[in-house]
Each structure stands twice: as structure tokens, then as C-alpha cells.
Amino acid sequence: MSGPSLPENTPLPVRPAPSGGLLSWIDRRLPVISAFRQEYVDFPMPRNLNALWNFGAILTVVLVLMLATGIFLAMNYTPTTGEAFMSIEMIERQLPGGWMLRAMHMTGASLFMAALYIHLFRGLYYGSYKQPREILWLTGLVLLLMAMVTAFAGYVLPWGQMSYWGADVAGKAVGAVPVIGPALEHIMEGSDQLGDIFLHRFFVLHFVMAFGIVAVVALHVMALHVSGPNNPTGQPVPARETVPFHPYYTTKDVTGLVLFALVFVALAFLWPDLLSEPENYRPANPMHTPADIEPEWYFLPFYGLLQSVPSKFGGLVAAGASIGVLFVVPWLDPSPIRSARSRPLCRAGMAGVVISFVLMGLVGRHHAEGAWMIVGRIAALCYFGYFLVLLPLCARREMRRER
Structure with missing residues (x-):
């Protein structure tokens, strides 16, 4: 982009509010219009941002879509074990446009998690977790946890075979926690077996958490506007x-949204079963265990990690630590160099993290048996090794070099 250069640290001019009319009258008394213009129209952005920065806008649009479709689905859903599955069938077969609402909601869940993982990878690769963006990073991780809880609760609601047995596996994993595990499992399930109380609690959890995500998104955006956006070089931009x-x-975000919408439409309307589990189209049957119990694809890496550790509690700790370690990354990596573009070892390590994450997903898909068990343990060591060993060593080396 060409144009006259401004002196360094000169702020962009802010366009004044409308000088007359109703908008001007409102803005003089409640300056929401000028504030919006300042934060979302004239807000200065680095000119070198690449396509990975589109995923923030994509996540926002998909979140709005999920809320809209979820509200209409909730109006026709019955959260009881006897009627949950049939209410889903009624939505898809009898409610006008119900099949489309559910297809959009299911596809949106998968693509939201995919976009969230890419957004997280971008932050790790370009060092967006470093000072002064720690709060931005932490709120993003809170959003990741909330999205995972919401997605799992939503997966339970159809009360198909995978919904039931996935909930059963999750309950037993929670029950494996020493001392407090049985109490936590009882609080989660509400009774000695999965039933109406459990399903009703997860329906409320799914609904409330969705709006909680909106609140944390607002906090995340506020943190972004306070600290300012990062950029691929990791250096301050004049x-x-x-x-x-x-x-x-x-304009750039709209272009990315159009491309994303093409993928969304293809999955929702042309290949609706590509991201779903066929076994979940059968009603829950506590007397018949499916041959292969597995979660949705976006939970497979954590499921694989859970299975790669010999004990249930150890696997639960490892799966939790795989996300927990991300919360301390800003302090594990105090290096003044942000972007992995300027850090060859970290760039190779990030490639290893992505490969390890994919391999752990494949391990979860194949249930960590035979050679997959060894692959899962090696992938777990590589994943944790990057954060706990490589990042601190690289940071120490780079800090000595800067001195």
C-alpha cells in the first residue's frame, strides 16, 4: 500500500462524529458512535498482517451463528432421556427448516473448534502471548476451555449411543480423581446412573456457557484494543x-469469511455426515456398548493422550496438563524475540507440536493399541518437551545474546 509517510508514533487521524442530525444528538449525550468509530473503524492496524489474522473475525461470525441456531433448536428440544433423541428426530424431520438449523449448528461446532485451534497456533507461532499481551492470551485460553466444555455438553444432548457412552467415559475419568473423584462424579451425573438429572444439567450448562463465551469474547476484544494487535514480525509497528x-x-475479513462460508456450506449441505459419528444416530442404549467409543474429532488428541498413560488418573492429569501448560507459556518463554520467524529452533519445535497434536488425534482414533501406544507416548513427550524444555532453553540463549 502506498501513500504519504507519517512521522513515527503519529496516531492516525480520527474522523469526527456526524455534525448534525439524530446520530450527532445521541453521540453528544452517549458517545457510543464516536467510540465505535475509534475502536472499529479508525483503529490503527499493522499493514503486514497475513491470512491467519482472519480467524478472529471468522470465530466471531460463527459464534453468532451458533447462538442463533442454538436458540431455535433449544425451543424444540426436550432434555429428558426418554424424549431427547425423539425431539432431535422431530426437529430434523418435522420442523420446517429444522434439518438445516441442526446441520448448521453441528457444522458450526466443528468449524468453530478448527478455527479456534488455528487461532491458537497463530498466537503461539508469532509470540502473541508475550508482554504486554498476557491478559489477551489468558482470556483466549479461558475461551478455549469454555468452548470445549460447551461442545462436550452439546455432544451429549442428542442422547444417541456416542452421546451416552461418551458421557459415561467422561464420568468415569472424573471419578478416577483421588479422594474427591466420586463426589465430583456424583455432582456431574446427579445420581448413581446417567439419567434425566444429568441430561438436564448438561442442557443448562450448554446454554449458559454459550452466553458466558460471549462475555469473555468481549473481555478478549477489550484486551486486544488495550495492548494492540501483534504482527508477523513480532516487532512494534510505527x-x-x-x-x-x-x-x-x-475487506480482508469479508474475503476470508466468503472462503470460509464455502467450506461451511459444503460440509453442512453436501457432506453433513463427514464430521459426525454414525453410531450417534441410534438412540442411547445402556445395555449395548459400541465397538468403538470415541469423541468428536476435536477431542481426539486429548483422548489419545488420556489413553497413552497407563492409569486413568495419570491420563486425566496429562490431558489437563496439555492445556494447562499453555497458561504458563508467557513465563516459560521470556525471550525478547517474539516471532518464530526469527527463531529457527522454535520454528522447528512448533512444527513438532503440530505433528504431535495430529499424531495424538490418530492415537485417539485407533485407541492407543499396539504400536499406536508407543506413537502416542512419543508424541506426548514431543508436545510437552517443546513447552517445558525447548522454549525455556531458547529464551535463555536469546536473552544472553541480547545482553
Whole structure:
């Protein structure tokens, strides 16, 4: 992009509010219009952001879509073990447009998690967790946890075979926690067996958590606007290298959303069963255990890690630690160099993290048997080794070099 250069650290000019009319009258008394213009129209953005920065806008749009479709689905859903499955069948077969609402909701869940993982990888690769963006990083991880809880609760609600047995596996994993495990399992299930109380609690949890995510998203965006966006170089960007958010990045985000919508439509309307488990189209039967019990694809890496550890509690700790370690990354990596573009060892390590994550998903798919057990343990060592060994060593080396 060409144009006259501004002196360094010169802020972009802010367009004034409308000088007359109703909008001006409102803005003088409640300056929401000028505030919106300042934060979402004239907000200065680095001009070198790549396509990975589109996923923030994609996640926002998919979240709105999930809320809209979820509200309409909830109006026709019955959270009891005797009627949950049939209410889903009624939505898909009798409610006008119900099949489309459910297809959009199911596809949105999978693509939301996919976009969230890419968004997280971008933050790790370009060092978006470093000072002064620690709060931005931590709120993003809270959103990840909330999205996972919401997705799992939503997976239980259809009360198909995989819904029931997935909940059963999760309950037993929680029950394996020493001392407090049985009490936690009882609180989760509400009785000695999975029934109406459990399903009703998870329906409420799914619904409430969805709106809780909206609140944390608002906090996440506020943190972004306070600390400012990162960029691929990881270096501070002078004012002359910035452009206003609109029209430059609104246009870029719309382009990314159109491409994302093509994938969404293809999965929702052409291949609706590609991301779903056929076994879950059968009603829950506590007397018949499926041959292969496995969660949705976005939980498979954690399921594989859970299975790769000999004890149930150890596997639960490892699965929890795989996310917990992300919360301390800003302090494990105090290096002044942010972007992995300038850190060859970290760049290779990030490739190893991605490969390990995929391998752990394959281990979960194959139930950590035989050679897959060994693959899962090696992948887990590589995953944790990057955060606990490679990052601190690289940071120490780079800090000595900077001195």
C-alpha cells in the first residue's frame, strides 16, 4: 500500500462524529458512535498482517451463528432421556427448516473448534502471548476451555449411543480423581446412573456457557484494543506502517469469511455426515456398548493422550496438563524475540507440536493399541518437551545474546 509517510508514533487521524442530525444528538449525550468509530473503524492496524489474522473475525461470525441456531433448536428440544433423541428426530424431520438449523449448528461446532485451534497456533507461532499481551492470551485460553466444555455438553444432548457412552467415559475419568473423584462424579451425573438429572444439567450448562463465551469474547476484544494487535514480525509497528481497520481489514475479513462460508456450506449441505459419528444416530442404549467409543474429532488428541498413560488418573492429569501448560507459556518463554520467524529452533519445535497434536488425534482414533501406544507416548513427550524444555532453553540463549 502506498501513500504519504507519517512521522513515527503519529496516531492516525480520527474522523469526527456526524455534525448534525439524530446520530450527532445521541453521540453528544452517549458517545457510543464516536467510540465505535475509534475502536472499529479508525483503529490503527499493522499493514503486514497475513491470512491467519482472519480467524478472529471468522470465530466471531460463527459464534453468532451458533447462538442463533442454538436458540431455535433449544425451543424444540426436550432434555429428558426418554424424549431427547425423539425431539432431535422431530426437529430434523418435522420442523420446517429444522434439518438445516441442526446441520448448521453441528457444522458450526466443528468449524468453530478448527478455527479456534488455528487461532491458537497463530498466537503461539508469532509470540502473541508475550508482554504486554498476557491478559489477551489468558482470556483466549479461558475461551478455549469454555468452548470445549460447551461442545462436550452439546455432544451429549442428542442422547444417541456416542452421546451416552461418551458421557459415561467422561464420568468415569472424573471419578478416577483421588479422594474427591466420586463426589465430583456424583455432582456431574446427579445420581448413581446417567439419567434425566444429568441430561438436564448438561442442557443448562450448554446454554449458559454459550452466553458466558460471549462475555469473555468481549473481555478478549477489550484486551486486544488495550495492548494492540501483534504482527508477523513480532516487532512494534510505527504509526506510518499502520492503516485504519476500515476499509482495509474489513475487506480482508469479508474475503476470508466468503472462503470460509464455502467450506461451511459444503460440509453442512453436501457432506453433513463427514464430521459426525454414525453410531450417534441410534438412540442411547445402556445395555449395548459400541465397538468403538470415541469423541468428536476435536477431542481426539486429548483422548489419545488420556489413553497413552497407563492409569486413568495419570491420563486425566496429562490431558489437563496439555492445556494447562499453555497458561504458563508467557513465563516459560521470556525471550525478547517474539516471532518464530526469527527463531529457527522454535520454528522447528512448533512444527513438532503440530505433528504431535495430529499424531495424538490418530492415537485417539485407533485407541492407543499396539504400536499406536508407543506413537502416542512419543508424541506426548514431543508436545510437552517443546513447552517445558525447548522454549525455556531458547529464551535463555536469546536473552544472553541480547545482553
